[in-house]
Every structure is written in structure tokens, then in C-alpha cells.
Amino acid sequence: MLFVQKIIPCLAVLIHIISGGEQESIHVRTNYGTIQGYRKFYNGSSVNQFIGVPYAAPPVGDLRFRKPKPPQLWDEVYQADSFPPSCMQDLLQNDAWLIPNQNISEDCLYLSIYVPGNNISLSNKSQKSVMVWIHGGGFTAGQSSTFDGSYLALQGDVIVVTINYRLGLFGFLSTEDEHARGNYGLWDQIAAIEWVHENIDNFGGNKSSVCIFGESAGGYSVGLHTVLTQNRGRIHRAISESGAVYSPRAVAQQSVVVAGRAARSLNCSTSSNKVIINCLKTISASALLKVQGDAAFGFQENETFINRLGPVIDNELILQNPVDILRNKSSPSYEFFKELDIMAGTNNAEGGLMYWRMMKYQQPYSFNISEGIPQKALCDIVAPAAASGFSAYRDQISKAVCDQYSVSDVSLADQARSTVNVYADIQFIIPTVQTLDAHSEQTHGGRSYQYIFTHEPSFTWIQDRPPWLRGANHAGELPFVFGLDHFYPPGRDKPEEERKLSDTVMTYWTNFAKTGDPNGAGNSSLPEWQEFNPESRAYMNLSLTPGPGRHLYAERVVFWTETVPEIMQPPLANPSTTNIPGDDGNNGSILNISFTLLLSVLSFKFLVH
CATH class of the missing domain: 3.40.50.1820 (Alpha/Beta hydrolase fold, catalytic domain)
Known part of the structure; x- marks a missing residue:
């Protein structure tokens, strides 16, 4: 400037x-x-x-x-x-x-x-x-x-x-x-x-x-x-x-x-x-x-989770894929990343964004999405879509996703919650853990903190959610970060316990902004928020009764960061790079995960071990 x-x-x-x-x-x-x-x-x-x-x-x-x-x-x-x-x-x-x-x-x-x-x-x-x-x-x-x-x-x-x-x-x-x-x-x-x-x-x-x-x-x-x-x-x-x-x-x-x-x-x-x-x-x-x-x-109606309009590798501002940037520990970008204090987190019902995308499959698969999602829809639609970015390993990973997220002998609602977690994990949960692992892997540098927001607000900013979706949908934490008096409509009841949670969230956020530590510089009546590291993976559960935890969604994290890379070992002789549909939009995936995720899971162990 x-x-x-x-x-x-x-x-x-x-x-x-x-x-x-x-x-x-x-x-x-x-x-x-x-x-x-x-x-x-x-x-x-x-x-x-x-x-x-x-x-x-x-x-x-x-x-x-x-x-x-x-x-x-x-x-x-x-x-x-x-x-x-x-x-x-x-x-x-x-x-x-x-x-x-x-x-x-x-x-x-x-x-x-x-x-x-x-x-x-x-x-x-x-x-x-x-x-x-x-x-x-x-x-x-x-x-x-x-x-x-x-x-x-x-x-x-x-x-x-x-x-x-x-x-x-x-x-x-x-x-x-x-x-x-x-x-x-x-x-x-x-x-x-x-x-x-x-x-x-x-x-x-x-x-x-x-x-x-x-x-x-x-x-x-x-x-x-x-x-x-x-x-x-x-x-x-x-x-x-x-x-x-x-x-x-x-x-x-x-x-x-x-x-x-x-x-x-x-x-x-x-x-x-x-x-x-x-x-x-x-x-x-x-x-x-x-x-x-x-x-x-407009490539294809059901291809919704590839980002085609956003930041790009432009060889001026962004020189490489961020995964590659963070693999180079001697680069100025990595050194800058390391010196910052970083807090990152997610909501426990982020997968609610998939609700609208699954509606078109109700008739072909004979289900009412307000009641849930059947296992067949997971294994026939979501799992292959989640594996589509892995190309040569697609069939093996699709089966693994089907097995991992199938819930046996329970209701459609339980299966629906597990099904939408595929999207939540790929887009939000796993990348957050990977980011914090990369940031906290060495003792020097800035501090790292993870949270999970789990309270289902009495007023939901994103409307039209299915009855089976439990917890905080995407953006559900925002009224608690900026205050219920602003985000809840005039005249809407603002329960005292939610006001208290909002005060807690705002205090954690501003403490971190001031000191790099959500606990603040002095004595605090709030539950202690422990630093994140690759061994403990400590996090704070932000609910009406906030409390600490470790290894959030451990089984799902292990699946994407260990099981999936193991499926791709040893590498095939000539694996193709990825399957991204062209201008004709002939790929039928609902998710079509990008090559970024493939790079992420392959490089994960090298970043943290």
C-alpha cells in the first residue's frame, strides 16, 4: 500500500x-x-x-x-x-x-x-x-x-x-x-x-x-x-x-x-x-x-463439495498447495505459521450441510430424509463420492468408508448422523486436527488450541434442519461469539444458560486474542483449556457445561489419517492423479473430494512424525 x-x-x-x-x-x-x-x-x-x-x-x-x-x-x-x-x-x-x-x-x-x-x-x-x-x-x-x-x-x-x-x-x-x-x-x-x-x-x-x-x-x-x-x-x-x-x-x-x-x-x-x-x-x-x-x-447438480470459485494457487500470493507449504519446514511460510498462536475448532453437527444435497436421492432409494438416511445410500452414493478423489484406490477406499460409517441394527436417524459425518470429517474435522498437529509438532513456536462446539442453540441461524440432526450445525457458534442480543431476533427468548455460554465463549476468544491463551493471563473461573499437541490432542468442549477432553473423534481421525494412507500402500505402478470432472460434468459424485485431501492424508504422517 x-x-x-x-x-x-x-x-x-x-x-x-x-x-x-x-x-x-x-x-x-x-x-x-x-x-x-x-x-x-x-x-x-x-x-x-x-x-x-x-x-x-x-x-x-x-x-x-x-x-x-x-x-x-x-x-x-x-x-x-x-x-x-x-x-x-x-x-x-x-x-x-x-x-x-x-x-x-x-x-x-x-x-x-x-x-x-x-x-x-x-x-x-x-x-x-x-x-x-x-x-x-x-x-x-x-x-x-x-x-x-x-x-x-x-x-x-x-x-x-x-x-x-x-x-x-x-x-x-x-x-x-x-x-x-x-x-x-x-x-x-x-x-x-x-x-x-x-x-x-x-x-x-x-x-x-x-x-x-x-x-x-x-x-x-x-x-x-x-x-x-x-x-x-x-x-x-x-x-x-x-x-x-x-x-x-x-x-x-x-x-x-x-x-x-x-x-x-x-x-x-x-x-x-x-x-x-x-x-x-x-x-x-x-x-x-x-x-x-x-x-x-453448474457442472452437475449433485457435485457440490468441490470448490471452483475461491482462492487459487496463483504463483504470486499462494505459491503452492498449503499442504506442500507446511511440509517444507525450512520455508519462510512455515516459520511464520509456527510463530503464530492458533486456535481452531468445529461444531459437532457440521455435516448438516449435507442435508439438502441428499434430498434428491429420496425417491430412488425409497426413504424420507426427515426420518433418516439408509445404509444403502451411504454405501452406494456417499462412500464412492468420498473416494472419487483417490482414483486408482477408489474401490478400496469406498468400501472402507462404507464399513467405517455404517451403523448396524439401529434407526435411520442414527445412520443419517453417521452418514453426514463423512462430509463433516473430510471438510472440517480432519483438516482441523491436521492443521493443529502441524502447528504444534515442535516445542518452539506459538501455542495451539482446539475446540468443539456442541450446544444446539435454541434459535438456529441456518434454518430447515432435520429432526435427527443433533448438536450445533454449521455456523451454530456464531451467536455465542458475537452475542445473543445481536444474533437472536428481537423478542426471541434468550435463555440464561445460553447467555452464560456466550459469555464463556467471548471470554475465551478475547483472552486468546490478547494473550495467545484462552485461559487469560490471570485467575479465571472458567474451566482450564489445555494446549493441543499431537500426543494429547487436548480440546475444549463448548457446551452449557464446558469441559476438557482429549483425542476428539479418535476413531474417525485414525481412519482418515492412518487407515486410508495404509490402503494406498504400496503405491500402484501408475496410479492416475485424480478424477475431477471436466466442463461436460459427467462425473456423478456428490462429494468428489479434491486432490488436496489425498495430499493431506499422504503427507500427514510426515508432518507430525
Whole structure:
């Protein structure tokens, strides 16, 4: 980012009170100009909010499909009092009540800052730790405005920053060459982190104590940032919720095919990648968004778990598959990864995301998905799909998955829970364990912590869940991280025991952000959260009665990290690399796990032993 004139620290903050009103306005000088935020009150405590601050120039016109540029300096006071539009996406109507601005735009690179404090002065000597939130949404949806950082900021006396970043084709279209390398959304995140590093001291923040945290696609993003040396000195801790750097979804595949499909849908010539990008830059944002679904997800209806629109290996920002990066223990990326404090975890019903994907098989397999999933559907559909990425070993691994996840002589509901665990394990559980094993394998370096969130909320953010799904679905922990008063609808009952759990989660999270230890620096009434290492694999079970444990889902972890690699030994003479369907979409898998997972399980023992 370009250098601009630095502001003298003692002149960083000016404050005045709006005449005739109770709301106080706050002026803070940043490197780009003065912004005006407002102080709001939550249960008697105040939070200074700066909403919709530009951290980059609008990525429009010739800046589409390019790395972000710094924002222009402004002379007038910038009113940081309203949420910007969401980045280009199809807004989910179920979440509309949580999104204060229902507009979408390419001009969306803004962040919001939540600073706790009853004092009028935002002294740059307060040195509060900073938490930067990266939202989820599969790299195609989501916005910072869904997340009010006020309650978390107050609970832990930290500064919370939430950011927007480009999504879908706008954030991740790639021709995998110099014409469009991709990863613009990741570059946006880096630019936002850099903005925080350059400016947060003017808000009373400590730029030497920055924790990034995110969920789902935000969790994958956090994981990727832990191996990107561009972040050295700018981030110090990381929390990945339901998304780890080892996950098959952390890196997208076949981006060139997606770009070509989008171009053809919009009548652009595909004679060269340069022609494709030049044409797509002239297309209206609404037209480009309209073709995004078919371009990225229209290969085949049931092929849903390959990520085709997200971060890519671009030979500039991401030089290798993250698994390969972490195998090279002498690389700068590995050294950076090791020096960070890392917390990572999952929910115990992540597999609920598979519920919708299995609906189409009800008639052919004669079952009602609200009652469960039969073993035959596991063995005929899910197991072969889970094994499809292993190509030459597909039949052996498919049988092993069928045997491992079959539940004999029990109800369809029990079999359903075990069946969806195939997806949960491949995408979330196993990659999280692998990430923490790689991070904690040596005694030197940052600290490692694992959690499992198991409480089924009284209000579920992701609606339409089957009766047999027990526990916390994907994203189920979010109301407890940001506060029930924000995430539960107005008028919705907020049970006292859930409020207590939310306080516990927010305290663990902010303790970690401040010290690298969720237990905090002093005495705590919370259950002690033990550090993770490859021998103990200690974790914290976050439920209404939190408590420690060891070796989470040990049998399933052993299956994917030991049994599956053993099946592939000795290697076949000429095993093919992988089976990824091409543009014609002829592969019939529901999961079609990427080659990333194959690399992960093969390299796992080398990483931790």
C-alpha cells in the first residue's frame, strides 16, 4: 500500500458532542483523513463505532479483477455512520433481518471498527488488542454488516474490526496466468489487515497484538493467511472456526474452466485469456453476477463439495498447495505459521450441510430424509463420492468408508448422523486436527488450541434442519461469539444458560486474542483449556457445561489419517492423479473430494512424525 503522511499521535483524536442529543460523535484522524464515528450504549456500557470506513479504492472499471488500490485521501470529515452495500452476491432472504443495507455493489471495500470504552478520549496509549473478523459464505456470499462487534468488544475490552471483501467472480475469477491471477478477495483481506496495522493505534489499538478470526470461508481465509508471509508483523494470532488451511475447500480447482464458462455465457470471445478478461471487464456487474451460478456451480447438480470459485494457487500470493507449504519446514511460510498462536475448532453437527444435497436421492432409494438416511445410500452414493478423489484406490477406499460409517441394527436417524459425518470429517474435522498437529509438532513456536462446539442453540441461524440432526450445525457458534442480543431476533427468548455460554465463549476468544491463551493471563473461573499437541490432542468442549477432553473423534481421525494412507500402500505402478470432472460434468459424485485431501492424508504422517 502507498505511504501517506503520518499523523502526529497526540493529535490523533478530536471529540465533540452533538448539540441537543445524547449520542456523542467522535473524530479520529487516520492516514487518509478524518473520520467521524459515534458512541452508542449497550446495557449501560459505551462502544465507539466507526461504520463503513474505506480501506481501498472502489474496485470498479479497470480495477475489476485487479489487486486493491489504496483509497484516495479526503479533505472533508468522512461520516462513518452507515453500513456500505454488500459485495456483489445474491442476498439470502433468510438473513435479511440481520443485514442493515440491502444493496449490493462492486464499491464495497469498507471496514467497521468497534472500540469499547466509557471515557471520552480514545487515547492512543490504551493499547487494546485487536480482533479482525473475516466473514464466511463460501467465498460467494456474506458481509461484515451481519456482525455487530460491540458485544464482543465490551466483553473482552478489545477492538473488533469487521471487513468486506470481494466475492464470487468479482473476488476470485482466475485464468491462472498474468491476465487474471485471481485471489482479489484475499488481497482485499490483506489490504484491510494492512489498514488496521497502519491506523489502529489512532483508535487506541495495539498493532502488535492483532488476532484474525473467521468462520467457514472466513476460517479457510484465516488458515491461508497463517502461511502468507505478507502478514508477518501484522497478525499475531488466528482463530479458525469451521474452516482450516488443510481443508479441500481452502483452494479452488479449475478456475480457468469457470472463467471460460462465464465468458461464453456473456457472449465474450474465448480466443485467449486476455480477450476473456478484457471482455468481462466491460460487462455490467449485474450481468456478471447473473451468470456466476452456472459458471461456477453448474457442472452437475449433485457435485457440490468441490470448490471452483475461491482462492487459487496463483504463483504470486499462494505459491503452492498449503499442504506442500507446511511440509517444507525450512520455508519462510512455515516459520511464520509456527510463530503464530492458533486456535481452531468445529461444531459437532457440521455435516448438516449435507442435508439438502441428499434430498434428491429420496425417491430412488425409497426413504424420507426427515426420518433418516439408509445404509444403502451411504454405501452406494456417499462412500464412492468420498473416494472419487483417490482414483486408482477408489474401490478400496469406498468400501472402507462404507464399513467405517455404517451403523448396524439401529434407526435411520442414527445412520443419517453417521452418514453426514463423512462430509463433516473430510471438510472440517480432519483438516482441523491436521492443521493443529502441524502447528504444534515442535516445542518452539506459538501455542495451539482446539475446540468443539456442541450446544444446539435454541434459535438456529441456518434454518430447515432435520429432526435427527443433533448438536450445533454449521455456523451454530456464531451467536455465542458475537452475542445473543445481536444474533437472536428481537423478542426471541434468550435463555440464561445460553447467555452464560456466550459469555464463556467471548471470554475465551478475547483472552486468546490478547494473550495467545484462552485461559487469560490471570485467575479465571472458567474451566482450564489445555494446549493441543499431537500426543494429547487436548480440546475444549463448548457446551452449557464446558469441559476438557482429549483425542476428539479418535476413531474417525485414525481412519482418515492412518487407515486410508495404509490402503494406498504400496503405491500402484501408475496410479492416475485424480478424477475431477471436466466442463461436460459427467462425473456423478456428490462429494468428489479434491486432490488436496489425498495430499493431506499422504503427507500427514510426515508432518507430525
